[in-house]
Amino acid sequence: MKNILISGVVIALLTFSGCSDKDPVIDDTAQNEETPIEKVAPIKTETVSSDDASVISEDTSMSEDTSNDYSSDNDSNNYSSESITSIEEEMLPIYFDFDRFNIKQSMQSNLSNDVRVANGSASKYSLKLEGNCDEWGSDEYNFALGLKRANTVKKSLVAEGVDVNRITMVSYGESNPTCTDKTEECWSKNRRVDFKLLP
Amino acid sequence: MKILISLLMTITIIFASDATIEVIKKADSLPSIAVEDSSIGINKEFKIKFFKSLVADLNVISLFNVDRNYRTPKYDANEVSYENKDSDYVVRYKIIKKDNGELNIKLKMFNKDKIVFNKNYKIKQSKIYMFVAHAIAYDINKFMGEAPIGWIKRKVIFSRIISPKKSELVIADYTLSYQHTIVKGGFNIFPKWATKAQDSFYYTSLDERKPTLKYINIKTGQSKIIKSSDGMMICSDVSDDGKKLLLTMAPTGQPDIYIYDVNTKKTLKLTNYGGIDVNAQFMGKNKIAFVSNRLGNPNIFSKKIGSNSVEQMVYYGKSNAACSTFDEYIVYKSRESSNAFAKNTFNLHLISTQTDFIRRLTAVGINEFPRFSVNGDAIIFIKNYKAQSSIGIIRLNHNKNYLFPLKYGKVQSMDW
Numbered sequence: 001m002k003n004i005l006i007s008g009v010v011i012a013l014l015t016f017s018g019c020s021d022k023d024p025v026i027d028d029t030a031q032n033e034e035t036p037i038e039k040v041a042p043i044k045t046e047t048v049s050s051d052d053a054s055v056i057s058e059d060t061s062m063s064e065d066t067s068n069d070y071s072s073d074n075d076s077n078n079y080s081s082e083s084i085t086s087i088e089e090e091m092l093p094i095y096f097d098f099d100r101f102n103i104k105q106s107m108q109s110n111l112s113n114d115v116r117v118a119n120g121s122a123s124k125y126s127l128k129l130e131g132n133c134d135e136w137g138s139d140e141y142n143f144a145l146g147l148k149r150a151n152t153v154k155k156s157l158v159a160e161g162v163d164v165n166r167i168t169m170v171s172y173g174e175s176n177p178t179c180t181d182k183t184e185e186c187w188s189k190n191r192r193v194d195f196k197l198l199p
Numbered sequence: 200m201k202i203l204i205s206l207l208m209t210i211t212i213i214f215a216s217d218a219t220i221e222v223i224k225k226a227d228s229l230p231s232i233a234v235e236d237s238s239i240g241i242n243k244e245f246k247i248k249f250f251k252s253l254v255a256d257l258n259v260i261s262l263f264n265v266d267r268n269y270r271t272p273k274y275d276a277n278e279v280s281y282e283n284k285d286s287d288y289v290v291r292y293k294i295i296k297k298d299n300g301e302l303n304i305k306l307k308m309f310n311k312d313k314i315v316f317n318k319n320y321k322i323k324q325s326k327i328y329m330f331v332a333h334a335i336a337y338d339i340n341k342f343m344g345e346a347p348i349g350w351i352k353r354k355v356i357f358s359r360i361i362s363p364k365k366s367e368l369v370i371a372d373y374t375l376s377y378q379h380t381i382v383k384g385g386f387n388i389f390p391k392w393a394t395k396a397q398d399s400f401y402y403t404s405l406d407e408r409k410p411t412l413k414y415i416n417i418k419t420g421q422s423k424i425i426k427s428s429d430g431m432m433i434c435s436d437v438s439d440d441g442k443k444l445l446l447t448m449a450p451t452g453q454p455d456i457y458i459y460d461v462n463t464k465k466t467l468k469l470t471n472y473g474g475i476d477v478n479a480q481f482m483g484k485n486k487i488a489f490v491s492n493r494l495g496n497p498n499i500f501s502k503k504i505g506s507n508s509v510e511q512m513v514y515y516g517k518s519n520a521a522c523s524t525f526d527e528y529i530v531y532k533s534r535e536s537s538n539a540f541a542k543n544t545f546n547l548h549l550i551s552t553q554t555d556f557i558r559r560l561t562a563v564g565i566n567e568f569p570r571f572s573v574n575g576d577a578i579i580f581i582k583n584y585k586a587q588s589s590i591g592i593i594r595l596n597h598n599k600n601y602l603f604p605l606k607y608g609k610v611q612s613m614d615w
Contacts, residue, residue, distance in 0.1 A: 044318050138611045139521035140433055140447055140477035141490050141497050144454040147430045151452035169430040176363045
């Protein structure tokens with residue numbers, strides 16, 4: 001009995017010391033001990049980003065020329081830009097599967113049509129192939145995917161006799177969607193190569 | 200004896216539950232901080248904006264439980280506000296507006312009624328007030344003995360898509376509360392700071408006949424054309440000294456990585472794979488990490504400049520299409536779902552080239568375009584979630600993420 005009593009007391013003491021460990025007051029003390037330097041440092045003055053002020057002043061802002069490549073004051077050029085637009089409309093986009101840049105069987109008829117126009121009514125213009133992707137990613141990889149699509153179309157055109165020197169390419173990544181809904185049908189419309197004509 | 204055993208068991212249970220208690224304690228153990236505004240004669244709306252900005256910054260430094268209540272004692276009062284008596288720290292400031300529009304901000308920090316830190320700040324225009332809040336947060340973080348957080352004072356440059364083939368380049372603070380459009384009109388993307396001092400930047404213009412890399416010095420307004428390439432032209436990374444650029448170009452329709460010397464203007468091709476090689480990042484002076492689809496899906500690889508051998512860096516994730524590096528660390532974007540057509544989740548993961556350690560940094564939505572901070576302790580990224588574009592900050596050492604939403608448009612890319 002005496003043994004049990006002693007061990008009981010010992011355990012009670014252990015338990016209580018355990019409790020005091022959890023007491024937040026102890027934590028506060030510890031924190032106060034860690035409190036750094038009490039003396040007041042001399043007051044310094046920092047001029048915050050006088051640089052920033054100059055960086056962001058309005059007069060450094062630059063505006064890029066946004067005018068359309070084809071627009072011009074010249075009447076004859078206006079006429080030619082209309083004909084460019086109407087020939088461009090004859091050229092059909094080539095659509096691609098997700099994460100792929102090979103031309104699907106179902107796109108062969110579009111491609112044949114584009115080759116016909118490129119070698120026909122569009123033959124005096126340069127061709128700009130614009131590769132596009134769906135919205136899954138704004139990174140460089142997505143731009144590269146758009147470019148690989150344009151490059152596949154370029155190779156097909158060249159194989160069909162279009163002069164390689166007439167063709168330039170650009171990738172717009174996901175930044176030029178024709179459709180912005182969140183549906184598969186919409187995304188599939190954005191995975192495409194468009195044709196533009198340059199004088 | 201039985202009693203002894205049962206008592207011992209009780210103790211074991213108490214100690215076992217201690218582990219949980221400790222975790223809770225840890226979460227609660229951040230010191231509290233309150234902010235007091237002693238400004239007089241300043242527009243109320245501006246005062247609240249400044250207060251909120253400072254509270255948000257104190258929150259982001261992740262060292263305090265920040266009290267969001269707005270209190271206005273006198274600046275010279277020796278004691279903190281009665282309501283802030285229990286706060287471990289109290290920051291008190293006074294904004295003074297000069298006749299020329301300049302702002303002076305006097306600041307002191309109390310720890311239990313003793314002033315432990317004070318400093319004055321000056322700015323020429325009140326519209327860049329948030330940079331003062333960032334500077335104050337930087338100083339308080341430093342005063343608390345933490346590693347410096349230089350990134351909090353840095354500027355973010357990003358490209359915002361406003362409509363198809365239309366974008367603008369914007370310079371902002373890291374919270375996007377300050378925004379200044381530096382290039383308007385046209386289709387300009389992938390801006391990249393040219394120097395550590397952030398006084399100039401590169402960007403890709405898609406308005407020319409061929410994609411063109413351009414350069415603008417913000418201070419002088421000087422702009423020049425660096426280089427053009429058919430198909431693609433992106434400045435992926437700038438070396439620490441600003442003298443070398445890693446470019447993605449595709450002169451023959453084939454996206455590859457090139458290194459460009461700013462002084463000699465010479466270009467050297469670094470990759471030759473017939474698929475996609477993009478997004479190169481310097482790993483020290485002689486090595487790069489990059490994204491390639493050479494094993495079928497996009498993944499992260501590295502190679503020494505001048506060597507032909509390529510090393511796979513990441514073995515986790517189906518499709519890893521973007522990366523950023525700092526010392527031995529690589530943060531990369533990974534597609535979490537294999538469904539091409541349903542909702543996709545893209546998360547950011549962190550690996551070390553020295554260990555097998557992989558840490559997932561984000562949980563939901565589309566998280567992309569990770570960029571390490573200058574000293575590597577934070578990552579900035581783009582989050583697109585439920586039609587909202589935001590810039591996010593991950594504090595690696597504090598395991599916390601913060602999001603700053605964009606009011607309109609979509610962030611295409613950015614640099615920090």
